[in-house]
Amino acid sequence: MLLAVWLSIGTAAADSRQLVLVASAQNPAPTLTSIETRMLFLGYTVSRDGRALRPVRNVSSPLLNDVFLQHVVAMSQASFDRRTLVATLQKGRSPPVEISTAPGVLRRLTGDPLAVSYMWLTDVQAHPELKVLRVLWVE
């Protein structure tokens, strides 16, 4: 009986999707807190070893975007757009780069050691050149 419960939990965990914060294995940040993650995508400077990290929006699927807005920055698309526009106008801070394909996000992360983005855990596991900074959401 216990074995059956354990197996069913294990299967559910394996089936559930996890959204993770990722960066190149060369990235100087071992991890980021949830507040730092939010600040990074809202236009504040978040640094490691004196180097500012660069946020990359992964908009390769509507679900991914919805989860990011709801669980990472906790605001609507319109509010997020307004916040990033105002940050650009006020502080001269470049808004997060938006990339609409998963391969494009991978290329950006592997090519820029300071870039930080998010994707499904299953998409990260096949890429040892990337590392997970934190789990953002579990389905």
Added chain:
Amino acid sequence: MRHYLMRPTSCLFAIWTLSCPVAWSDPGVAKPNFTTFISADTVAYDGPRLAPADSDDLRASGDFLVTWDPGKFRLLAEFVASTEEAEMERLQLGWELTPNTILWVGRFHQPASFWGYLYHHGQFAQTPITKPQVDDWEDSGGLLPQHFEGLLLDTVLSTSRGQRFDISLGIGTAPKLVDGKLEPFELIKRHQGAKLPAYSARVTWYPDALQELSAGVLLSHAEIENNAASLQLLPNRTHVDQNVIGVFVDYPSENGRVTALAYRAQNQLSEVPGAPKQVFWSGYLQGERELPHATRVYGRIELTSNIGGSDYLRTLDSVARSRLVAGLRWDVSRKQALTIEAARTRLATGPTNELRLQWSAVIP
């Protein structure tokens, strides 16, 4: 096309057009960011016009913003080209002293203006078509200096309780007073006369560091060169000493936004023994509410007191005693909006009504 579009500043427009982001193809290099705000609007009046800038019934405008933050240094340039003017509104070179502390040098929007420092020239970023008159640009009938040339320090202080203070300090040269309006210095145009100092500060408190709810204090002192003929009646009136204190509360939410602001401005003609300190108050209350189908309704009331008792205000064109504004904005898509706005304004010469329509967008 008007002649001032041929000024040297227009070369920047050409640079903008010719700048090709494809050249920055290395993903490891921080690229310049190009943002363009464009808008077209029309206005119909029933009564006198509110500001000289409203001389055209159909206006089109492009606000070209370049930002570049490669490491410790940062560049910000904002160039506006419209059917009425072409001007480098901001040109700032910044040095990031510490994370989230930047020292800028150049021409900037002074931080003690609530509206100008928040939305700058990004028409799409603000919900209403019009700005409150007290916070409007100098050449659009605004009541206070908006542009300084000099140094600007921006810093963010976070507390252990999850609060945040944004502090901005500006020191530079103040605009001058000419008949009808304030006139800021232009970066490239040669200026006749003295450049007088101005100081401004803005302290904004965020109870939750990551939310937008905020309250703050605005302070400024400006020595405004007096070139207005109507203020030359007495000798030695070389400039106006202006001290402004303001307070504001800004409460945004997912369903709307409420902004309340009040300024107290004291003006004194310098080098005139016994010259009175003349005070006026100006403020506004604005509310916005989200409606279905990506629409947003808004309203604003503006009040300015003691216009008749202020020599400074009497040199400016069309200062409104009160203004009621109501409008509806429809976000047609994520990057485009249509807005209709009606206003009733009470001027010293009588009331005036206006109706505006605007299309605004941001690229990308």
